[in-house]
Amino acid sequence: MPKTEYDAIVVGSGISGGWAAKELTEKGLRVLLLERGRNVEHIKDYVNATKGPWEYPHRGGRTKSMEELYPVLKRDYPLNEKNLSFWASDKDSPYTEVKRFDWYRGYQVGGRSLTWGRQSYRWSAFDFEANLRDGIATDWPIRYADLAPWYDHVERHAGISGSHEKLPQLPDGQFQPAMPLNCGEELVAGRLGKLFDGRRHIIPGRVANLTRQLPDRLDCQYRNACWLGCPYGAYFSTQSSTLPAAVKTGRLTLRPLSIVSEVLYDRARKRATGVRVLDAVTEQTIDYHAPVIFLCASTLNSTWLLMRSATDVWPDGLGSSSGELGHNLMDHHFRAGAEGKLEGLDDKYYYGRRPNGFYVPRYRNLFGDKREYLRGFGYQGGAGRDGWSRAVAELGVGAQFKDAMSQPGGWDIGATAFAEMLPNHANQVSLDQTKKDKWGLPVLKIDCATGENERLMRRDMINDMAEMLDQCGVKNVEPFDYGSFPGMGIHEMGTARMGRDPKTSVLNAHNQVWDAPNVFVTDGSCMASSACQNPSLTYMAITARAADFAVNELKRNNL
Numbered sequence: 001m002p003k004t005e006y007d008a009i010v011v012g013s014g015i016s017g018g019w020a021a022k023e024l025t026e027k028g029l030r031v032l033l034l035e036r037g038r039n040v041e042h043i044k045d046y047v048n049a050t051k052g053p054w055e056y057p058h059r060g061g062r063t064k065s066m067e068e069l070y071p072v073l074k075r076d077y078p079l080n081e082k083n084l085s086f087w088a089s090d091k092d093s094p095y096t097e098v099k100r101f102d103w104y105r106g107y108q109v110g111g112r113s114l115t116w117g118r119q120s121y122r123w124s125a126f127d128f129e130a131n132l133r134d135g136i137a138t139d140w141p142i143r144y145a146d147l148a149p150w151y152d153h154v155e156r157h158a159g160i161s162g163s164h165e166k167l168p169q170l171p172d173g174q175f176q177p178a179m180p181l182n183c184g185e186e187l188v189a190g191r192l193g194k195l196f197d198g199r200r201h202i203i204p205g206r207v208a209n210l211t212r213q214l215p216d217r218l219d220c221q222y223r224n225a226c227w228l229g230c231p232y233g234a235y236f237s238t239q240s241s242t243l244p245a246a247v248k249t250g251r252l253t254l255r256p257l258s259i260v261s262e263v264l265y266d267r268a269r270k271r272a273t274g275v276r277v278l279d280a281v282t283e284q285t286i287d288y289h290a291p292v293i294f295l296c297a298s299t300l301n302s303t304w305l306l307m308r309s310a311t312d313v314w315p316d317g318l319g320s321s322s323g324e325l326g327h328n329l330m331d332h333h334f335r336a337g338a339e340g341k342l343e344g345l346d347d348k349y350y351y352g353r354r355p356n357g358f359y360v361p362r363y364r365n366l367f368g369d370k371r372e373y374l375r376g377f378g379y380q381g382g383a384g385r386d387g388w389s390r391a392v393a394e395l396g397v398g399a400q401f402k403d404a405m406s407q408p409g410g411w412d413i414g415a416t417a418f419a420e421m422l423p424n425h426a427n428q429v430s431l432d433q434t435k436k437d438k439w440g441l442p443v444l445k446i447d448c449a450t451g452e453n454e455r456l457m458r459r460d461m462i463n464d465m466a467e468m469l470d471q472c473g474v475k476n477v478e479p480f481d482y483g484s485f486p487g488m489g490i491h492e493m494g495t496a497r498m499g500r501d502p503k504t505s506v507l508n509a510h511n512q513v514w515d516a517p518n519v520f521v522t523d524g525s526c527m528a529s530s531a532c533q534n535p536s537l538t539y540m541a542i543t544a545r546a547a548d549f550a551v552n553e554l555k556r557n558n559l
Contacts, residue, residue, distance in 0.1 A: 006032040006253070008292040008550075009275055011260045011305065014111025015536050016523040016543045017296035018238030018246075019154065023547035024294070025249040029554075032253045032288055033246070034277060036297075037088070037107030039256040040114065042239035046229030048082050056081055076488060078104050078115075083228050086115050092438040098447035102487035103300065109256050110238040111298065112490070115227050118208040118235050118355070119380065120160045121533035122151050122171045126366065131529050134374050137328060137423040138499040140528045141509035144171070150541035157245075158236040158540065159214050161356075162206030170361040170378075170533070176211045178204040179220075182350035184342050184383030184411050185358050191472040199363050200468060205356045205380065208236035208537075216244065222352030235355070257281055259439060263293060263309035263318055265516060271559070272309075272318075272519045278439060291559050292518055292550050296543065299329075299492040299524035300429055304444050306496060306506075306513070306521075307431050319496060319506040319513045319521075326430055328423040328497055329448045330530040332489035336458050337379060338466035339414025340477035349385065349408060357382030360415065360468075362532050364460060373456040374422065377532045379465060381415025413474060417461035418489065420532040422453050427486075429495055448486045491535055493527035511546040518559040522546050 007029035010020045021033045039045075053059050060082045062074065070090045073079040078087055088105035095103055106112040125144040132139040148171070155174040163178040181189060181204055189202035209220040217233035217240055226235050233240035246252040257280040264274045264287060274289035295302040303326055307317035314320045357380055363369065364376035386409025432445040458481060466479040499505020502514035507526050513519040522543040524535060553559050 002286070003253070004286065004288050006030050006288065006290040007554075008032070008294065009034065009288055009290040010294045010296060011275065012111065012295070012297035012301070012523065013109045013238055013243070013254070014106070014296065014298060014523075015113045015116070015238070016539045017111070017294070018113060018242035019540050019543040020294040020296050020522065020547055021246040021252055022242040023544050024292075024551065025246045025251040027547070027551040028251070029292070029551065030251045030253075031246070032255065032290065034258045034260055034275070034288075035109045035254070035256045036259040036280060037109065037256060039254075040108045040110050040229075040239065042233070042244070043231045046231055049225060049228045049231050072102060073104060075102050076104075083115065086227075093443075094435060094437060095443045096432045096435055096445040098445060099449045100485045101446040101448050102485055103446070103492075104487070104490050105298070109254070110243075113237040114229055114239070116536060117534065118226065119359075119534040120155075120158070120162075120206050120208045120537040121359075122173055123147075123531050123533055123538050124169050124171055126169055127529065127531040127533075130375065130531075131423070136374070136529070138497065138501070138504045138528055141498050141500045147538070147541050147545065150545040151537065153544055154537065154540040158208050158241060159210040159217070160206055160208055160537070161211040163204050165201065165203055165361075167201070167361055169363075169366055173206070175206070179207065179209065179211060179354055179356045180204060181358055182354070182383060183348045184345055184413055187342070187345070188383070188413060188469070188472045188474065189358070192468060195468075195471055199367065200360060202358045202360055205359045207356045209355055210234045217241070220355065222354055224353035224355040226355050259441070260297070260305060261285075261308065261441060263295075263305060263516075263519060264289075265310035265313065265318060267310070267313050270516065272516045278441075280439065283439065292554055293520070294547070294550075295519065295521045296523045299495060300444055300446070302521055302523055302525045303429060303495040304431070310516070314515070318519070319515055321515055322503055322505055324425075324497060324504060325506050326495050327425045327428045328494040329427040329429060329446070329486070330421045330423055330493045330527070331486045332418045332491045332530060332532065333421055333450055333454050333458070333484040333486075334416050334418045334489055335482040335484045336461040336480065337381070337414060337416040338462065338469055338477055338479045339412060340469045340474035342383060342411035342413050343475055345411050358415070371456075371460065373453045375420040375453075375457070375532065377417040377419035377457060377461050379415040379417050381413065383411060383413035385409050385411055413469065415465055417465065418532055418534070419454065419457050419461055421450060421486070421530050423494055423497070423529055424451060427494075450484070450486065491524070491530070493524040493530050493535060496521050496525035497528045498526050499528060510549045511542065520546050520550055
């Protein structure tokens with residue numbers, strides 16, 4: 001029989017789960033790390049990491065057969081033959097859409113830490129105070145000052161490259177040297193700095209790619225193949241960073257292919273006692289026990305698990321006493337901005353395939369600016385030269401055509417906004433008992449949509465970038481709005497939010513479930529608002545902070 005007693009259980013091995021496992025084991029706890037998907041071993045299982053396009057049957061693209069098997073994943077870029085194994089099966093793990101919600105999941109050890117975009121930005125004091133200031137949803141129970149030392153902590157270990165800018169809306173951090181802007185981006189950044197009263201800035205993207213080596217990890221090789229798994233360990237993932245640290249302690253047990261179906265709850269003690277696990281292969285059930293449980297299964301899966309737990313006490317699940325469990329689902333809306341042509345740089349090129357771009361920090365509804373909507377957006381973009389594929393539509397032939405295609409194309413520059421979505425009680429998930437997954441478990445029903453505030457914001461997202469490019473001398477500027485549905489940003493947040501009052505929130509200031517203080521939830525489900533910055537760095541900091549608190553409380557016999 002396998003060992004079933006541990007000091008702590010961590011559910012999920014992605015960005016948050018990896019950090020929970022690292023912090024808890026390094027603080028002396030014997031930890032069981034449970035992952036519903038297969039194991040992916042660092043380097044060994046990055047089977048496509050060094051392949052060229054010509055080595056794929058369909059040059060890395062997609063087929064009709066793939067589209068039939070992955071009806072959700074096909075809606076955007078994730079569906080391709082290069083890293084299909086890093087995405088969950090739509091067939092095995094379906095869900096119900098009341099309104100369109102593009103749920104792109106990664107079920108394997110490492111989760112989506114293997115495929116994330118690695119953009120790593122701190123939230124600011126403005127973000128943690130926004131709900132209170134605007135009278136929206138519920139106030140965050142923490143402030144930037146509470147999280148700042150934990151941002152320091154996780155940045156040093158993860159390895160975040162970036163530049164120091166002294167912008168209050170985008171705090172600086174413990175950075176490795178930034179990946180420099182290329183000459184096209186520098187040109188526009190210099191011009192932009194002299195416009196708009198100096199309130200709009202183009203800076204290097206802050207990214208979890210090493211520019212200096214860390215122990216057992218090499219610096220970035222500028223291959224721009226991060227999403228295939230990095231054999232150099234140059235970008236932060238569970239496999240390259242937190243899992244090796246946890247394994248090194250000798251106190252980690254990793255069990256993949258283990259679907260946690262329920263948190264076990266003792267109603268007399270008002271504590272969780274462990275979790276029930278369904279083996280994904282044998283479909284046998286086993287219970288594991290620990291005095292501390294961290295739910296890090298990703299936003300919607302952690303909430304699904306809470307909804308299935310302690311239903312003999314609360315019909316809607318563990319953490320539902322406030323009526324907020326499953327509500328306030330958020331994502332970033334994006335795919336709106338502008339692009340154009342740069343002139344005067346035909347004799348210049350750039351180094352390698354930098355896996356990064358530039359960032360324009362938020363400036364709307366700050367420092368005296370007031371719009372007809374709340375909150376704001378930042379831009380992510382880049383400049384580069386057109387490659388040979390620019391000629392595909394021309395169907396050219398002959399020697400002159402071939403010579404022309406051997407030369408770099410013209411310079412382009414553009415950016416899309418990533419924008420905040422307000423928390424809204426009506427945006428919710430629930431259990432759909434009429435539809436089952438491969439293992440006979442009920443699936444989630446998702447009812448979520450953007451609202452009027454987001455619609456109003458999108459006009460500025462488009463027009464502002466067009467205005468910036470035009471005033472910076474970019475030619476043939478074309479605004480765009482390709483539309484954005486919740487889920488597409490792959491930044492799901494909310495549904496088990498933190499708060500100050502058990503009547504209006506699921507978790508307290510230390511990520512403890514109000515109804516079971518030895519259960520901690522530290523993935524995106526804990527977020528009380530979405531800000532406009534990519535959220536993963538904040539998940540890391542929140543998880544490390546909660547783990548430290550949990551160990552101290554365990555030592556005091558408070559759990």
